[in-house]
Amino acid sequence: MRTLPFSSSEDAESGVERPPEEESGRWPKLVVAGIFLLILAFGLWIRLRNNGYGLPHVYNYDEATHFTSRAVNMFGGNLDPRYYQNPSGFTYIIYASLRLVYATLPFHLEFGTISQQFRVDPTPIWELARTVTALIAMAGVIGTFFVARRFWGARVALIAAALLAFSFLSVTYSRIAVTDVGTFLPVAIAIWGILRLLEHGRLRHYLIAGGAIGFAVGFKYTCGLLLLPLLIAAGVRYWRDRDVGWLRRIDLRYVIFAVIAMVVCFAITTPFFFVHPVDALYELKQQANAAGDIEKLGQSQQGGFSYYLQSFTWGFGWAAIVFAVVGAVFELRRNLVRGIVLISFPVALFLYMGTQTRYFGRWLLMLYPILSMLAGVGIVRSLQLLFGGRSRRSVRTWALSGAAAAVLAALVLIQPVAADIRTSNVLGRASTFQLARNYLKNNYPDSLRIVIEPAVPITYYRKIGKVNPRKNQFVRGFTNDLRRQSALDAEDPNSATYAATLSPDNIDKYRETGFCLVMTTSLIRGRAENAHVPGALAYYHRLERESTRVFHASPYKPGRGPVPLHYDFSYDYYPTAYYRPGGEVDIYRLNNCKQGRKRVPQRPYGVVGLDKGIGTSLPPK
DSSP: OOOOOOOHHHHHHTTTTOHHHHHHHSSOHHHHHHHHHHHHHHHHHHHHHTTTTTTOEEEOOOOOOOHHHHHHHHHSSSSSSSSOOSSSSHHHHHHHHHHHHIIIISOOOSSSSHHHHHOOOHHHHHHHHHHHHHHHHHHHHHHHHHHHHHHHHHHHHHHHHHHHHHHHHHHTTOOOOOOGGHHHHHHHHHHHHHHHHHHHHOHHHHHHHHHHHHHHHHGGGGGGGGGGHHHHHHHHHHTTTOOOHHHHHHHHHHHHHHHHHHHHHHHHOHHHHSHHHHHHHHHHHHHHHHHHOOOOTTOOOOOOHHHHHHHHHIIIHHHHHHHHHHHHHHHHHHHHHHHHHHHHHHHHHHHHTTSSSSSOOOGGGGHHHHHHHHHHHHHHHHHHHTOOOTOOHHHHHHHHHHHHHHHHHHHHHHHHHHHHHHHHHHTTSSSHHHHHHHHHHHHSSSSSSEEOOSOOGGGGGOSOOOOSSSOOOOHHHHHHHHHHHHHHHSSSGOOOOOOOGGOOOOHHHHHHHTEEEEEHHHHHHHHHHHHHHHHHHHHHHHHHEEEEEEEEOOOTTTTTOOOOOTHHHHHHHTTTTBBSSSSOOEEEEEEEEEOSSOEEEEEEEEGGGTTTOOOOOOOOO
């Protein structure tokens, strides 16, 4: 490995900042360690508190379908997830955790194997997956602390760790077994490597930066934009070496090594991407088309740029995002090149995601380690200006500035910590979906014919806790057929949403087949109402006219709500109006309808669509 001959004078000339030795020496290591451990302990506690919410049913669609369920399927087959819309890094971590805990360590499942347990009662498996997610997030907090300490000192490091540990979206998606918070640690390490290669340009810095980017991409494809700051830093080094030909050749070689390291590390996390490249690229293209070209039904089309700007105010925090901008300004003024390197990834990702037709706050979570570090810089540097800089401070002034930093950081954390605790309390209460299920289970027989809107998982229809249940709690074959028929009849397949399947005529079909109970939820109805789908609106109006509401459950505090449908707030419960998880749930009983049980007999008939010789539960025309 070759060390490039740059002197300390060149580092000084380039404006590279070092944590002041006199300042870090005044911070007793035990005090820093103690505060940091408190941040980690409370950050982990708030994530694990009530992490069994909703179980055995998982109501978050991405959590239910994308990662843990595919990790469980690997126990009955091979390690190929056959799914590439998301990278496989998180899936393999869940798989390894399940194998370690339930196949290696002496922990036992009530129903024997992991696959059997997941089919009968998946509660312990989901609890483990959510716990692993929380631990992965806290590993990112640890990485962010050490990176910030290396470049800006202990004060910035502690503030950055606290902001990442308690920012609302960071906590929210550490309670859900999805991949987003897995980006925290590799993003932090990538920033360390990029800043170090900017300073010294050694081969190991290129390799670490490239490898970390590869692992980050192994959690979220969009982390590939981290190549931009790496290339900027490498380009600066190439420019500095413009008069030394052999050094420029080394710079180019090191960039190639960094890219190779990135590809290798991505392949470690998502190996079957390279085994099935055609399938992988097709699914990736489909995912990109869905996010960039197809509007999410009922999502407020305010525009991605304004949406993401607003998401920072509640997902990261009003004061925190202001100080992150202030920190970015300080960095740009102190060292323009390093400032550009730090903000290039956040700016590029924001511009890319802001142009998409779908937008969710968690899609920018990978920026939070960088935002946390910049916010720490903003807070500390602002106070340094207030107290007259570093050079002439007395011990007393230093102590006062430290106390002021602690107080200001605590004030900045009030908003996210309050939201973390409030939503943790919400998750500790039974969801409206569970209340509705309890009502149906207690008042109606098994194998009940009921139309339930698709806001619940498949397990909602099953009996839980029996290895070989003879009956389902509810039947749904008929409603599935209605949706399949609508998809076949649709001129535009992309319009075949649930709302598109609804029409007033459905009420007659429900009566004909004994589906006299209809369960609606604001999470589905709100989409149709926001999008003004005519057939769906007419369907809901007729349903209310020709039925009696026999059950209602509200997620809101008495006298509060309703909260308009929002693709973040309706699922993360940030608004203070929420008392319990879920949407508003209503159960209607159709008038003049004879209630049925068990599945509707299949009748093959007809010549087109579902009618073309296919067994169907639709009644004959």
